[in-house]
Amino acid sequence: MVNIATDVWANAETDPDRLAIRSPRTITYGELRRTNQQVAGAIRAAGIAPLDRVLFIAPTIPEFPEVYYGLHAAGVTVITMNTMSTAPEIDYVLEDSGASLVIAWHENAANAEQAAAERNVPFWRIEPGFSFDAEPLTQPHEHDRLDTALILYTSGTTGRPKGAELTAANLVDTVASFKPVLELTEDDRFGTALPLFHVYGQCVCMNTALSLGSSFSTVHPFSPKAMLDVMVQDRLTSMAGVPTMWNAMLHVEGDYTPEDFSALRMASSGGASLPVEVMRAFKERFDCAILEGYGLTETVGAATFNDINREQKTGTVGPPLPGTVVEIRDGEGNVLGPNEAGEVFVKGPTVMKGYWNRPDATAADLRDGWLKTGDIGMLDEDGYLSIVDRVKDxxxxxxxxxxxxxxxxxxxxxxxxxxxxxxxxxxxxxxxxxxxxxxxxxxxxxxxxxxxxxxxxxxxxxxxxxxxxxxxxxxxxxxxxxxxxxxxxxxxxxxxxxxxxx
Incomplete structure (x- = not known):
């Protein structure tokens, strides 16, 4: 029996006064749990049962984890979407998922409310200082490991978006995979401007940091100066971003000194290939290496990572995470040897259950536990993966x-x-x-x-x-x-x- 909320709430048991959210406002683990319990109670009071689908739309703000872990505690299948989604895009997800409820942050509510009204789906607007008048749910729902806890819709570069079904076990196993390679502790101060509705910001960053007891700083909207200012203000020890963010930070001018960045021990990058020149320049300016990883929505954003305990190989996305296996195959499905380019296949505890209501798409991309990624890559003699490009690119x-x-x-x-x-x-x-x-x-x-x-x-x-x-x-x-x-x-x-x- 598993639930990502259980792992986060465990920190409230051991130290309720420890900071869970550090910026832009502070929330302790005890306070986070109480708000989560209130949200979960309101969900149950509304007659929404475990594994019913609930759509949640919000940016990278402290209210995101307050609502998100409450939904997981109630046992519903959470769906998160881009805050810039149009009403037709939201309507498509409501129809495809059969969602029972839509919740949206007030600044991003118009399109969501319109789509919900047209589908006759209940709508809840979340504003600063929100609260619910319901009996709190004091214990998280106990999921079976294969229960679908999260559905994230892929970008739909070909055809309509597909909902990747991520299980309760996928979410907690992703945290377990990153724990030994990041070595985050309750003393770490993690920060990001990544969108929390996306798999990287949500599952790799927020879930990992808050499950392991670190504090979490959010920046919204992203600006390179705002990210640097939070790094200095909160004395961040760890950051996460994508290549365009690191590149933008390199071009910020200001009266920063090396001491301002002295707490930073690790920066992690994903979402797209990181140019080696950007990595080199970041190390030169901030005296901190960017550790690159690789994953897809279908693998909860987790497949490989440049483990801080192993040799860092610039230009690679690291070896497979613990429990994960990577193969490179040619067009006929034959496994290729070291330094031979072919399609990347992934198998392990973070690989999705399948695509929601898409058996044909699931069969095409997932076979015997192996995920066909659509990426071209190669493994070196030490098992480090390099992504050459997308097959389609x-x-x-x-x-x-x-x-x-x-x-x-x-x-x-x-x-x-x-x-x-x-x-x-x-x-x-x-x-x-x-x-x-x-x-x-x-x-x-x-x-x-x-x-x-x-x-x-x-x-x-x-x-x-x-x-x-x-x-x-x-x-x-x-x-x-x-x-x-x-x-x-x-x-x-x-x-x-x-x-x-x-």
Whole structure:
């Protein structure tokens, strides 16, 4: 019998006055449990039974864990969604999941309330200082290990989004997997601006920190200066983010001193591949290594990680987490040897139960416990995983395979490039042409010709971009991950026709 709320509440038993939430307001573990009990009591009083689905929409604020662990304590299947979701997107999830209740933070409530009303689903608005007039539920529901405790809908890059069913055991096993590699204790002060409705911020960061008794600082909305200020103010010992966040923090100016960052012992990165140049620059400025990991929504965000107790291999996402096995397979399903690129398959305690009401999709991606990830990677002789790219992002130019990440890694070393995304654009001669959509340093006079000449010294000729677009900002998702699918290929083709090439 398991429940992620049980693990968090255990800290209230041992030390109720210890801080659970440190910023932007303080909440002790005892106070967090009391609010959770009140939320759970209100759920039960509303006639909502264990394993009924409840949709919860809120940003990275202290109220998120106050509601979230209350829902888990009541035993419902929690669904969290992006705070920027439209009414039709929310309507789709309500229909697909058969949710019994919608709860939303007041600033993000309009679309959720509209969708709930159209579906005749009860709606609760959460505001600062919220409370419920219900008998508190004093003990968390006891889940069977395979009960679906959480459904997270994938981004739906092809077709409609699918709900990944994460079990009660998946959630607690994710914490158990990270415990020995992070070594968080009750003395640690963990902070993040990651969205808590996303698997990384919610399950890897919040659940791990609060289950292990650390304090948790939240930043919303993300700004690089706000994140640095909380790091200094709360003397953070551990942070988590995505590559675009680390990159933005590197470009913040201010009267910071090395002493301001002296408490920081660890930074962890996920969500997208971290350019080696960003990792190097972060270490140089903050005297702290970024430890990169790898996971998917379907693995509760957890598969591999650069364990602090093992050799750190820059450019890799580390070895498999405890209990997890990773294989690299070719197109026929054969297991490949060290340093051979193929599709990544994952098996272990964090792999999902399946997709909600999608038996065909489950059978396609999950077989004998092995998850087909859709990522191209390779394992070295020591079992460290390197992600080469997404299968769908592979560019085939004139018969040559080009992995965008490899090209991006090189371009990030250019002194005037802040951010870059490399994508393929249909081309009548080569099949696909390589395009680099680039954000330059303010005042830069770099040109497509100068960048291409610079890149030709570092890349094989067929890997060097021929098409360049300079933009003020790249499209990003809620986690800060660059969204290549949102880059307008038609616009890039127009640039090509106009001769914006090198």
């Amino acid at each position: 592979l560019i085939i130019r004139g018969g040559y395979n080009v992995y965008p990440r490899e090209v991006e890694e090189v371009l990030y070393e250019h002194p005037e490039i802040v951010e870059v995304a490399v994508v393929g654009v249909p081309d009548p001669h080569y099949g696909e042409e390589i395009a680099a959509v680039t954000v330059l340093e303010p005042g830069s006079d770099a040109t497509p010709e100068s960048i291409r000449a610079w890149a030709k010294e570092r890349l094989s000729a067929y890997k060097v971009p021929h098409l360049f677009a300079f933009v003020d900002a790249l499209p990003k998702g809620a986690t800060g991950k660059i969204l290549k699918r949102a880059i307008d290929r038609d616009e890039l083709r127009s640039l090509a026709a106009e001769g914006v090439r090198a």
